[in-house]
Amino acid sequence: MTESEFAALDADPPAWLRQSRENRTGKRPVWVELRCDVCGFTETARPKKWWPAGVIEHGAYLSCDFHGADELPDPPPGMSRTEVDGIGSRFIAMVDAPA
Numbered sequence: 001m002t003e004s005e006f007a008a009l010d011a012d013p014p015a016w017l018r019q020s021r022e023n024r025t026g027k028r029p030v031w032v033e034l035r036c037d038v039c040g041f042t043e044t045a046r047p048k049k050w051w052p053a054g055v056i057e058h059g060a061y062l063s064c065d066f067h068g069a070d071e072l073p074d075p076p077p078g079m080s081r082t083e084v085d086g087i088g089s090r091f092i093a094m095v096d097a098p099a
């Protein structure tokens with residue numbers, strides 16, 4: 001690649017290069033996959049700042065908002081569960097934390 005070719009690419013980057021730059025600088029949030037731990041329904045969503053820790057890292061249970069709470073395993077002994085709804089279009093996050 002010559003210097004002038006590089007300059008042209010830099011001034012008018014193709015879509016893949018623009019996307020990878022935006023992901024790197026953190027200007028545009030990445031997409032995450034949400035998956036229901038009861039029925040396996042998946043949805044791709046943009047992460048929100050207010051989501052509790054564990055949702056993006058898959059450290060919290062997720063369930064569709066129409067499943068019963070008894071369809072997921074109980075929190076481990078000594079942990080208490082907080083339900084946070086409104087994740088994506090239909091998910092509730094179950095966040096377990098020391099009681």
Ligand SMILES: [Zn+2]
Nearest residue numbers: 036038039064
């Ligand atoms: Zn489900």
